[in-house]
Amino acid sequence: MREIAEAVGIKGASLYNHFASKEEILHAIALRMTRDWDERHLPVLDTEGTPDQRLAALVRAHVLSLAEHRVEHLVSLRELSALTDEHRAQVVDYRRYYQRRVRDVIAAGVRAGTFDVEDPTRAAIAVLDMLNGIVWWLRDDHDLAALADAYVTYAVDGVLGRGRTRGGGTGS
Amino acid sequence: MREIAEAVGIKGASLYNHFASKEEILHAIALRMTRDWDERHLPVLDTEGTPDQRLAALVRAHVLSLAEHRVEHLVSLRELSALTDEHRAQVVDYRRYYQRRVRDVIAAGVRAGTFDVEDPTRAAIAVLDMLNGIVWWLRDDHDLAALADAYVTYAVDGVLGRGRTRGGGTGS
DNA sequence: GTCTATAATGGGATAGAC
DNA sequence: GTCTATCCCATTATAGAC
Numbered sequence: 439m440r441e442i443a444e445a446v447g448i449k450g451a452s453l454y455n456h457f458a459s460k461e462e463i464l465h466a467i468a469l470r471m472t473r474d475w476d477e478r479h480l481p482v483l484d485t486e487g488t489p490d491q492r493l494a495a496l497v498r499a500h501v502l503s504l505a506e507h508r509v510e511h512l513v514s515l516r517e518l519s520a521l522t523d524e525h526r527a528q529v530v531d532y533r534r535y536y537q538r539r540v541r542d543v544i545a546a547g548v549r550a551g552t553f554d555v556e557d558p559t560r561a562a563i564a565v566l567d568m569l570n571g572i573v574w575w576l577r578d579d580h581d582l583a584a585l586a587d588a589y590v591t592y593a594v595d596g597v598l599g600r601g602r603t604r605g606g607g608t609g610s
Numbered sequence: 611m612r613e614i615a616e617a618v619g620i621k622g623a624s625l626y627n628h629f630a631s632k633e634e635i636l637h638a639i640a641l642r643m644t645r646d647w648d649e650r651h652l653p654v655l656d657t658e659g660t661p662d663q664r665l666a667a668l669v670r671a672h673v674l675s676l677a678e679h680r681v682e683h684l685v686s687l688r689e690l691s692a693l694t695d696e697h698r699a700q701v702v703d704y705r706r707y708y709q710r711r712v713r714d715v716i717a718a719g720v721r722a723g724t725f726d727v728e729d730p731t732r733a734a735i736a737v738l739d740m741l742n743g744i745v746w747w748l749r750d751d752h753d754l755a756a757l758a759d760a761y762v763t764y765a766v767d768g769v770l771g772r773g774r775t776r777g778g779g780t781g782s
Numbered sequence: 783g784t785c786t787a788t789a790a791t792g793g794g795a796t797a798g799a800c
Numbered sequence: 801g802t803c804t805a806t807c808c809c810a811t812t813a814t815a816g817a818c
Contacts, residue, residue, distance in 0.1 A: 439812065451813080452784045460812065516688070557760065564764050567743025568736050575735065588729065592736050596768040611794060623796080624802045632794065789814070796807070 464517045465525045471507065471514040472532035479503065480539055489547035490600050496540070497569065497593050501586040504572050511573045537562055544598060554599035565593045636689045637697045643679065643686040644704035651675065652711055661719035666766045668712070669741065673758040676744050683745045709734055716770060726771035737765045 439460055440450040457463045482495045504511060518526060541562040547553035555561040569589060576585075594600050611632055612622040629635045654667045676683060690698060713734040719725035727733040741761060748757075766772050 448783085449785060450811090451786080451815095454813070455783050560757075560760055561764070563747065564740050564743070564761065567746075568740035568769075571736070571739025571743060574739070585732075588732055589736065592733070592769045595774075596771060597740075597764045599768060602767075620801085621803060622794085623804080626795070627801050783818105785816100785818075787815085787817100789812105791812080792810090794808085794810100797805085798803100799805105800801105800803075 461520060461522060461525070464513065464520055465522075465529075467510050468514045468518070468521065468525070468529045469532075471511050472529050472536075475503070476532055476536050480536065483539055483543050488552060489543050489550055490552045490594055490598075493540070493543050493547065493598075494590050494594050496543075497565075497590045498586045500569055501572065501589050502582055504569065505576055505580070505582050505585070508573050508576055511570075515573075537566060540566060547598065547600075552600055554602040555597070561597060565597050568592065568597070633692060633694060633697070636685065636692055637694075637701075639682050640686045640690070640693065640697070640701045641704075643683050644701050644708075647675070648704055648708050652708065655711055655715050660724065661715050661722055662724045662766055662770075662772050665712070665715050665719065665770075666762050668715075669737070669762045669765050670758045672741055673744065673761050674754055676741065677748055677752070677754050677757070680745050680748055683742075687745075709738060712738060719770065719772075724772055726774040727769070733769060737769050740764065740769070 439453055442463070443450045443453050446453075453463075457466075479496060479499050482499065483492050485492060485495075487495075514529070518529065521529065541558045544553055544555065544558040544561055544565075548555060548558060553561075572585075572589075611625055614635070615622040615625050618625075625635075629638075651668060651671050654671060655664050657664060657667075659667075686701070690701065693701065713730045716725055716727065716733055716737075717730040720727060720730060725733075744757075744761075
């Protein structure tokens with residue numbers, strides 16, 4: 439609390455005029471990185487376009503947004519255990535919903551013959567772990583556009599195998 | 611410390627007959643997950659075989675070993691900041707060395723025309739983040755062989771694009 | 783709404799008996 | 801080598817003046 443206060447230019451005790459507890463601060467950050475995150479990014483999955491186009495757009499926005507809110511994301515992950523049971527469950531639910539929506543667009547891509555994975559749920563987890571790992575090492579001097587390009591390729595052409603041929607072909 | 615002691619069936623104070631401090635315990639765990647990890651897994655990169663074969667073997671062993679030491683790995687990550695500066699630097703160095711060795715075999719695969727990535731360092735980070743993400747969600751009821759198979763495919767055929775054709779072809 | 787001063791709690795670590 | 805009892809310190813949170 440003292441560090442947070444110092445970063446804002448006040449003393450630790452004064453923080454309690456703005457938040458009731460440390461948990462409330464952490465919860466507010468976690469909500470921005472989950473509920474607000476979902477609201478901001480998921481709509482792109484409902485636009486026109488093929489599953490691979492929609493997922494590529496999501497991945498690019500995901501990477502750029504991670505870079506923009508890197509510290510908050512780290513806090514949201516590391517301090518998850520400091521939340522109340524209710525708040526933690528809420529946050530986990532939002533993360534799970536995001537993961538499910540990614541799984542669904544992957545499954546759509548598989549049905550369309552664009553993607554080549556056995557288990558869309560597992561592939562969604564692998565892709566999201568790969569993306570979210572960025573927050574642990576990203577520094578300010580990175581070329582974000584190139585970074586996002588690379589990860590779109592890793593995810594869509596790589597893990598999901600866009601363009602790779604499997605057994606079948608014509609969906610259904 | 612009290613929880614650790616309880617898990618061993620003794621009282622908190624008795625732990626200090628075996629370790630000088632909590633930091634020493636955390637450091638011991640971190641060393642197993644980095645120094646010992648490197649010694650155990652990296653030799654496979656020096657065996658006979660093509661880069662993709664050697665990397666596939668490493669990825670499979672990596673995933674299975676993550677599952678075997680899941681909790682220690684989580685501790686090693688989450689409590690990294692609890693280590694002394696020296697110990698933390700040592701642990702980070704071992705992790706960096708592992709990452710560099712993975713980068714090198716990826717670069718070898720690119721030179722051989724097997725892999726298709728622009729930046730082996732970035733690809734190594736992406737692959738390792740994808741693998742290490744497993745420790746956050748793995749439960750005991752998973753089919754580890756199938757899990758390892760999937761991640762070998764995600765990494766070697768996916769991110770690294772084994773079999774994908776790029777511009778050139780005959781290395782050098 | 784910020785400050786100083788101060789509770790109150792939790793957890794790492796020590797002392798000394800057995 | 802384990803125990804009980806205790807210390808010690810960091811940190812969250814509160815009280816009350818300004």
